[in-house]
Amino acid sequence: MINMSTFFSYGKVNEFDQAKLESRRRTRRRILIIGLSTVVLVAVVVAAVLGSASTKSNSKNAKPRSTIAALTVCNETLYKETCYKSLANAPGKMGFEDIFKLSIKVAMDELSKASEYFSEDADVFSGVNDTRTITALKNCGELMSLALDHLNSSLSSSSWSSVLDAANDLRTWLSSAGTYQQTCIDGFQEFANGEKYKNGISENLKTSTELTSNSLAIITWISKVADSVKLRKLLSTTTNDQEPEWLRPEVRKLMTDQGSDLKKKANFVVAKDGSSKYKTIMAALNALPEKSKKRLIIYVKRGIYFENVRVEKPKWNVTIIGDGLNATIVSGSLNVIDGTPTFSTATFAVFGQGFVARDMGFRNTAGPSKHQAVALMSTADRSAFYRCHIDAFQDTLYAHSNRQFYRECNIYGTVDFIFGNSAVVLQNCNIAPKRPMPGQQNTITAQGRMDPNQNTGISIQNCGIWPYENLSGVETYLGRPWKNYSTTIFMQSNMESFINPKGWLPWIGTSGPDTIFYTEFQNYGPGSSTKNRVKWKGVKIITKKEANKFTVKPFLQGDKWIPNAVVYKSGL
Numbered sequence: 001m002i003n004m005s006t007f008f009s010y011g012k013v014n015e016f017d018q019a020k021l022e023s024r025r026r027t028r029r030r031i032l033i034i035g036l037s038t039v040v041l042v043a044v045v046v047a048a049v050l051g052s053a054s055t056k057s058n059s060k061n062a063k064p065r066s067t068i069a070a071l072t073v074c075n076e077t078l079y080k081e082t083c084y085k086s087l088a089n090a091p092g093k094m095g096f097e098d099i100f101k102l103s104i105k106v107a108m109d110e111l112s113k114a115s116e117y118f119s120e121d122a123d124v125f126s127g128v129n130d131t132r133t134i135t136a137l138k139n140c141g142e143l144m145s146l147a148l149d150h151l152n153s154s155l156s157s158s159s160w161s162s163v164l165d166a167a168n169d170l171r172t173w174l175s176s177a178g179t180y181q182q183t184c185i186d187g188f189q190e191f192a193n194g195e196k197y198k199n200g201i202s203e204n205l206k207t208s209t210e211l212t213s214n215s216l217a218i219i220t221w222i223s224k225v226a227d228s229v230k231l232r233k234l235l236s237t238t239t240n241d242q243e244p245e246w247l248r249p250e251v252r253k254l255m256t257d258q259g260s261d262l263k264k265k266a267n268f269v270v271a272k273d274g275s276s277k278y279k280t281i282m283a284a285l286n287a288l289p290e291k292s293k294k295r296l297i298i299y300v301k302r303g304i305y306f307e308n309v310r311v312e313k314p315k316w317n318v319t320i321i322g323d324g325l326n327a328t329i330v331s332g333s334l335n336v337i338d339g340t341p342t343f344s345t346a347t348f349a350v351f352g353q354g355f356v357a358r359d360m361g362f363r364n365t366a367g368p369s370k371h372q373a374v375a376l377m378s379t380a381d382r383s384a385f386y387r388c389h390i391d392a393f394q395d396t397l398y399a400h401s402n403r404q405f406y407r408e409c410n411i412y413g414t415v416d417f418i419f420g421n422s423a424v425v426l427q428n429c430n431i432a433p434k435r436p437m438p439g440q441q442n443t444i445t446a447q448g449r450m451d452p453n454q455n456t457g458i459s460i461q462n463c464g465i466w467p468y469e470n471l472s473g474v475e476t477y478l479g480r481p482w483k484n485y486s487t488t489i490f491m492q493s494n495m496e497s498f499i500n501p502k503g504w505l506p507w508i509g510t511s512g513p514d515t516i517f518y519t520e521f522q523n524y525g526p527g528s529s530t531k532n533r534v535k536w537k538g539v540k541i542i543t544k545k546e547a548n549k550f551t552v553k554p555f556l557q558g559d560k561w562i563p564n565a566v567v568y569k570s571g572l
Helices: 013-056 065-074 080-087 096-118 131-159 164-186 192-227 231-235 259-264 281-287 544-548 552-556
Strands: 268-270 296-300 303-306 309-311 318-321 328-332 348-350 356-358 361-364 376-378 383-386 389-391 397-399 403-407 410-413 415-420 423-427 430-433 442-447 457-461 476-479 487-491 517-521
Touching (some): 065 192, 080 096, 080 192, 096 131, 096 164, 259 296, 259 318, 268 281, 281 296, 423 552, 430 442, 442 457, 476 487, 476 517
Parallel strands (some): 303 328, 309 348, 361 389, 376 397, 383 403, 389 410, 403 423, 410 430, 442 476, 457 487, 487 517
């Protein structure tokens, strides 16, 4: 996990005294309220247990209490039969939190077995000669490792005071674990030869995917029960006269470092002209220590760096800062047509948690005829990008998974050029569709939420949506649903007239699935009128309260982790 002391909160300093007073005022009531809320929570849970057990009350042999609890939580999952089988032999006297942790354990065990399918000495590699298939299989191996890491992170929360305290993190990690497994399967849909592998891989991952989904459903249910009595909020605050952590002076301190200050603090400097120790970004990254709990800064001097960069999983809390979004540019051209699966095409790929990029450019120059060709991909939890240039055609920005934030970035592309299944907020960005290949339609987003319990979605706030060039004769849409629970919101953004009046495009057929969540809130400009938008069931009209759920603070828990080097706004 990220060492939270390396980040600084943007709490409102001028509210310090008031918050401090309120904190102490509430202290006297808090213990009593927590006790009362706990009683209410127990009553709710007991009612659920009794309700689940009532149909079996006439059974000759009463089920053990843990089995009844398992039945209760399994009734909340998508894959009930798989859940029942996996938890049927749970030890006696287990609480709901213990059953949740057990569900993760069985998911890990199953995924560990499934991941053996992708080891390089496994049977699936025998007789495979084409590079594309080999790369896709290796990607699956890497994705399984990432999924296991996230399940392990979820399981290690047992050392925390309460599962409820960690609910947002747990839902994020479990959502990502499911996304990694689905990405493995999706990788074999991109080329004709992949179909003969896809069914076997899907079958291999079937149980582990279902068990991961079930764990996600269980923590979502537990969290909702707690929220119903406001217990979670109470548990997350102090129960004595101490000030809340975010009010402490060392945390409140706003160190709004300018770029020049960060450059001076750089641990490593990269210059392609040889004026510094490192000529490439990868060389500097390789020199960094692993799992650093303090922030490490790499300053990349101006120039075009022709390299495919990977910030690997063990490289934690890295900041890369350039000389400007059009001055320091990382450039590559990997693409699907030439044989690289989408997941591996990124010019710049981020896996290490707590990553920050500032004043950098990322581009993929493959061109529209090469189809999927990613400029920037992040699968890193709590990653942030500030004043960056992200440029390609199809699939420009792959916001793959976990929590991500983009501020004052320029993002250019054509088809599905902001896509993935992370929880991501793009704030004060310029989003500029380009001219695609003849016959293609532009779609700005393609969000990939595949499970109703995932806490993912694309939130575009206070951005400018404008054409990069003349798009006469090109239809441009706000997005299309990549998966059945695709979730996207455009809010408080300026939309130019080139947006198609229908707004949204189906992935297949004539409509989006009823289960999607697409919405627009308080947008303006000639392209923002919703009068002629598609009338799908999944296209919603929402209130201000509902829109606020997709802002930085509630959607990303961003006030807890977005670092001082990045400006942001918490809410609407």
